[in-house]
Amino acid sequence: MAEAAWMTVQLFAVTLILGLIVASVLTWAGFSRSALLRGFARVYISIMRGTPLLVQLFVLYFGGPQLGLSLDAFTAGCICFGLNIGAYISVGMRGAILAVSPGQTEAARALGFGRAQTMRFFILPQAAPLILRSVGVNAVILLKSTALVSAIGVVELTAAGQRFANATYQPFEALGVAAVFYLALTYLVTGGVALLERRFGVEEGKPS
Incomplete structure (x- = not known):
């Protein structure tokens, strides 16, 4: 279970980094002067938020080979979850x-500040605390969503719990241990976000 928890942590970390990159690009495109980029951002976000994450995962992992894109289960999970959470x-x-x-x-x-300078030196510093809180909420959702990769064969916490349950015929105990691991990881994520919020002086969703 400890090895499975480490797999969950790796999946979560890689996916969150990818998601932050995707989110930054989408946000930039959403504020672009180009109508084409703004339209792309809106359509992308609508598709990612409007379709089930599990369906997106199946399309990429099982449907990818039809388009010449063959990915191992871990990579497919990271890419799919990163593209999805980036929209949120x-x-x-x-x-x-x-x-x-x-x-x-x-x-x-x-x-006399330009558009980019205004965003960098004035807008983003004030928006950072609120962005941090949003990222924290989505990070917790992402951590729990990693359980879906068990559907394509990645042995993370949920898959390991199911295997132990099948081997011991004690599903309550086996899956209960997996739930405790998820709870501990969630506590670590929320605790880390809380520390960062205090660092930025976030109070009731507003910078102090």
Whole structure:
């Protein structure tokens, strides 16, 4: 079970990093002056949020070979979950940026700062605490969603629990241990996010 928990941690870490990259690109595209990029971001987010994650995983893993894309189960899980959670995180990022008063942008532009400089030095620092909270919520959801890769053969916590249950005929105990591991990992993630929130002075969803 400890080895399976480590597999879950690896899957979670790789997926979260990929998701943050995807979310940053989507957020940038969403605020782009190009109508094509904005449209792409909207369509992508709609598809990822509007279809079940398990279906997306099956399409990539089982349907990929038809398009010449053969991936091992772990890689398919990382890519699929990263592309999916990136859409959700980007929505939180966009909301956090829009929550910053438009007057901040107007003031920065009046001082001669360009569009990119305004975003970097004025908007993002104020939006960062809210972005952090959104990322934290989605990180917990992602951690629990990693259980879905058991459907394509990755031996993480859920798969290991099922194997022990089948071998011992004690599903309550075996899956109960898996649940305890998930609870411990979730506690670590939420604790880490809480530390970062205190670092940024987040209180009731607002920067202090």
